[in-house]
Amino acid sequence: MEAELLEIRQHMGRFTPFDRIPDDLLDAVVEQVEVSYFRAGSDIFELDQPIDHLGYVRSGAVELYSRSGNLYDRLGEGGIFGHFSLARGKRVRFSARAIEDSLIYFIPRAQFKALCEADSHFADFVELGRPRLEAAVEAQRKNNEMMVTRIRKLVTHPPLRIESTASVQEAARRITEAHASAALIVDRSSFDSRFTYIDPDGDPWRVLGIITDSDFRVRVVAKGLSPDTPVGEVTGDRFVSIQSDESVQEAILCMLRNGVHHLPVMHRRQPLGIVHLSSIIRYETKSSVYLVDSIYSRTDVAGLAALMPEVKSTVVRMIEDDADSRMIGSALSTIGRSITRRLLELAEQELGPPPVPYCFMVMGSMARDEQSLVSDQDNALVLSDDFNRTEHDAYFLALAQYVSDGLAACGYTYCKGDIMATNQRWRQPLAVWKGYFRSWIDRPTPEALLHSSVFFDLDSVYGDNRLVEALQDLIAEKAPKNELFLAAMARNALGRTPPLGFFRGFVMEKDGQQNNTINLKRRGLAPMTDLIRIHALACGSRAQNSFARLDDIGQSQLLGPGVEAKLRAAMEFLAISRCRHQVLDLEQGREPDNRVEPDNVPDAERHNLKDAFQVLSNAQKFLKFRYPLPERTA
């Protein structure tokens, strides 16, 4: 490639989606590039003009506007525009204007089409294939299926190999020197043998077996063999190994079945390493299953709080393993619920058995199984209707206090809105709770619901769960019929809106303002959760988890075709993105929070986040239209 094209090619190759297309395709595109300079303030594409080229910002900045004249996007270096219009027709749908002196590369329609046809990543990105957010989430999900950890992941170094003719003493010396506890016994082989593998030097070898520390005791010393005995004579006749693509689970079973502690890991016939039972145990103890188990063995608050660093490393590992947000949210919620449950057990040990049945209820993210590393506590007590305040309340206050303080010690901060069982208002018998929900649903005002909408994600954690189920039944029964209630909830859900996207080191707002950070919870996840909740309430869903609610919403055909899938992808992306940024905070030694700094958002993620914001924004518009506030209260 000629030098002047290299200049262009290298630039384009740095930016999404060109960073992922194969070299020869990129070369073909660069060959046909046209160039044009635009002064700040001049139009690049005018609305409805014929369009034959994709625009690429080489330098400067470009703004796009929708037909209604609203700012649609602001692009910096490497941004592309015109693809929606090129993909869907022959006329410009979003006008483009240079807002700084800009140099624009134009890619002709023919090259654009060729790219879309030859490269599915590119087609997805410009949404000629699937909507790109859904494509991104789908790609993530595929990674997920691989999440069963392969045993090869636990192999840290190649195995020590000792020729069968070496003496046992020599073998023992070399194993000691290598700080190992086992070695493979090999001998030279002919190329054609079935068991032959070729080493990096091109020599053929055959694995005869394995010798481990205990073999020296059992097979050598106990039998009184001489140190000069060839090691090949003392290796067992059975060679147990595992293929590298088997799961860790399978490796454990294999060790148990065969009664061995060392397991050679093979790629076909090539030995990759030896895995010891202890490294599998070390690996497994980082999993949430192990963590939950150890929660129940803790005997005091301090012991529970001491587990919290492990909670963090569990999340870090899940992110590294490409878990999706639902798996992470569920793992964290399970941990949170287990801690709450354990605290209640400990409280009952201290305070004695409860005087009347109760159910400890959680609201918000824990109820939805969507906890993140940053969580406060939202909880309440639903008491049996046999509850008698003067006789029983002291017990339940002490119980609530014990749990609430314990949760705070474990990093679940006190609820700022005082929605906790320690608050008498939220420590009531079932009949009172039913009254609360009836009044919220029957006589809703947006103001009244503003602070109580958190109660519409609710789940039992401990105790007599029928008490909470009764409330869930009541909601599912009453909510769908009450338009006013849904309208009031909808109005509250529109209070928080997403930004437009990113521009250079800033968050772009719809009015063109630029901010330094974005609170991904407040501006993305919370409004998304809110609107999913409303549709779920409208269709009588009893699900609490947003994705489970989307399943029910999808069944109900409340939304247009494809909308539920879009919402699902957007929800997933917002959630996983927040999680990744919290892990980044941890890795960089900061306290994790919900804020995202644009400089920490890689190119591809920016595009996906922008799409997620767009989906959210459109869904909010639909909400307003679907659940209008009736005239009389407006």
Next chain:
Amino acid sequence: MRLRSRRTEDYEEWQRYVAERARTTRSPALKRFYDTALPAPDTAIAEVPLMSLDIETTGLNPQRDAIVSIGLVPFTSRRIHLARRRYWIIHPECALNSRSVTLHHITHADIEQAPHFSAILPELLDAMSGYLPVVHYRAIERSFLDRAVTDALGEPFAFPTIDTMAIEAQRYRSSLWARWRGRLGRSPVSIRLHDSRVRYHLPYYQAHHALVDALATAELLQAQIATHFRPDTPVRTFCT
């Protein structure tokens, strides 16, 4: 305005020269070039087919040094048509010294297989025909091409150009502002290709490749037109 009238005279002078050469030249390729060398003086600059031209040489003296590469990029004030670019490496008529090798990234091996200037001249003139040449610093391109054409055809080769450096000089060196700046003892602003581009927020390109420089010059002229002129400014205003 003194300057405009001088430009108009320049243009009329070029029209006379070009017509004369078209009539008298013995070379068919030169005749084709001169036949289409100049548009009507009042043609809007936006309508004029332009050809950015850059040469790399072994040194600065046209009597002693020679051309090693030529880059052409056709464009208009609206679009640069990179796909129709042309580029030649040329076997220089003098020895290639090591300094110019490192400067152009053209090696002795490249040169070994390259054609002589006379072999590519008809192609070069054909490619330039119908376009108004655009250069940054016309003295170099004109003098080296004149020398090379004279050697090849026995005829001189002069041609009108738009010189982006002259436009910069006029804007930033001979303006009232520039003269005040001079009186205050400030050094004059640089009108070299890269420094000029920076003033228009054009990106940095690796220089010293004939095609990169031709592209860079085309972009600079687009920026100058967008900044200082209008699409309907007559071509004679630019031509020198």
